Amino acid sequence: xxxxxxxxxxxxxxxxxxxxxxxxxxxxxxxxxxxxxxxxxxxxxxxxxxxxxxxxxxxxxxxxxxxxxxxxxxxxxxxxxxxxxxxxxxxxxxxxxxxxxxxxxxxxxxxxxxxxxxxxxxxxxxxxxxxxxxxxxxxxxxxxxxxxxxxxxxxxxxxxxxxxxxxxxxxxxxxxxxxxxxxxxxx
Amino acid sequence: xxxxxxxxxxxxxxxxxxxxxxxxxxxxxxxxxxxxxxxxxxxxxxxxxxxxxxxxxxxxxxxxxxxxxxxxxxxxxxxxxxxxxxxxxxxxxxxxxxxxxxxxxxxxxxxxxxxxxxxxxxxxxxxxxxxxxxxxxxxxxxxxxxxxxxxxxxxxxxxxxxxxxxxxxxxxxxxxxxxxxxxxxxxxxxxxxxxxxxxxxxxxxxxxxxxxx
Numbered sequence: 001x002x003x004x005x006x007x008x009x010x011x012x013x014x015x016x017x018x019x020x021x022x023x024x025x026x027x028x029x030x031x032x033x034x035x036x037x038x039x040x041x042x043x044x045x046x047x048x049x050x051x052x053x054x055x056x057x058x059x060x061x062x063x064x065x066x067x068x069x070x071x072x073x074x075x076x077x078x079x080x081x082x083x084x085x086x087x088x089x090x091x092x093x094x095x096x097x098x099x100x101x102x103x104x105x106x107x108x109x110x111x112x113x114x115x116x117x118x119x120x121x122x123x124x125x126x127x128x129x130x131x132x133x134x135x136x137x138x139x140x141x142x143x144x145x146x147x148x149x150x151x152x153x154x155x156x157x158x159x160x161x162x163x164x165x166x167x168x169x170x171x172x173x174x175x176x177x178x179x180x181x182x183x184x185x186x187x
Numbered sequence: 188x189x190x191x192x193x194x195x196x197x198x199x200x201x202x203x204x205x206x207x208x209x210x211x212x213x214x215x216x217x218x219x220x221x222x223x224x225x226x227x228x229x230x231x232x233x234x235x236x237x238x239x240x241x242x243x244x245x246x247x248x249x250x251x252x253x254x255x256x257x258x259x260x261x262x263x264x265x266x267x268x269x270x271x272x273x274x275x276x277x278x279x280x281x282x283x284x285x286x287x288x289x290x291x292x293x294x295x296x297x298x299x300x301x302x303x304x305x306x307x308x309x310x311x312x313x314x315x316x317x318x319x320x321x322x323x324x325x326x327x328x329x330x331x332x333x334x335x336x337x338x339x340x341x342x343x344x345x346x347x348x349x350x351x352x353x354x355x356x357x358x359x360x361x362x363x364x365x366x367x368x369x370x371x372x373x374x375x376x377x378x379x380x381x382x383x384x385x386x387x388x389x390x391x392x393x394x395x396x397x398x399x400x
Contacts, residue, residue: 007252014247014259018266025270029277036280113288114218114377122284 068182078162082110099170116155136167199321206329207391212298217380226334230327241307245315281351341375
């Protein structure tokens with residue numbers, strides 16, 4: 001009986017120690033991790049947003065956000081293979097006609113490395129570029145605007161579904177639009 | 188005594204190298220060795236977990252009941268791996284984004300559980316430390332050679348994005364070795380991993396045989 005008790009106490013103490021080490025490390029790294037994530041989000045947005053508007057675009061609670069030139073920044077989301085895929089999409093022409101995708105970037109995903117991670121912004125995915133200019137009706141007419149990628153069917157479908165849904169929503173609801181031209185910072 | 192100490196270190200690094208003699212830890216070895224910086228990052232993370240696990244198991248070896256040893260080893264290894272992931276995310280975010288998954292699966296790396304079970308659980312902390320350092324160096328040598336080779340073959344340069352690990356003082360361009368027209372992109376892809384690793388393995392075996400004679 002006493003040896004059983006000793007085993008139980010040993011493993012309980014060890015678990016306690018490991019838990020304390022973990023929570024200490026988590027507390028210590030929380031701030032640097034938050035800063036690193038924020039910096040990465042800022043980097044990702046530089047390709048999407050005029051340099052003067054990054055600060056506004058940085059707070060995702062404020063999306064959909066009217067950017068300059070009549071472009072609106074929205075968030076698009078669907079369940080991929082490994083969890084939510086979150087895409088930032090810049091839409092144009094949402095006021096006058098059917099909205100179209102101007103440019104897009106994947107903000108977060110947990111797709112399988114080497115298989116489903118071809119949407120990763122680090123690799124500047126050529127595959128995602130095929131959605132540029134797509135509208136709700138063009139996606140409906142030619143659902144294979146962007147070819148499937150072998151081995152990553154679920155990822156491909158999730159991205160397509162997210163963008164289709166976003167374009168449908170954009171047609172259905174009034175998105176904020178700012179028609180003023182962008183500050184001439186980009187050549 | 189001194190020679191015996193050296194023996195543990197050198198033995199676990201070269202003669203019993205985890206990668207080419209024991210063929211352990213091959214999953215991360217093949218998956219992450221597509222560039223030098225990825226290889227270095229995984230080497231450091233593995234070394235951190237290996238040294239920590241070997242030391243703590245060796246220090247606790249007398250109070251760990253035999254039938255509970257596997258859950259306790261796993262508890263220790265999993266804790267250290269989670270710490271390594273958190274530290275990587277906090278201080279090398281760019282690298283974290285590329286190799287996080289393979290750092291997370293250090294937890295199931297049989298190289299580490301193997302050293303803990305076979306050596307640290309019955310050795311004094313000093314010897315366990317030397318064994319861990321030797322094994323970690325051996326793994327790092329294999330990873331770094333493979334990473335540098337594949338990166339050079341695939342891109343014509345070595346050491347790109349090293350700033351992710353060592354800060355902006357180190358350039359991110361890498362050292363150009365030969366023009367891009369002479370590269371073999373296959374080397375950076377999964378088949379390239381198998382081909383390059385097999386060639387290195389054959390080389391290691393041949394040289395081991397030559398020194399044994």
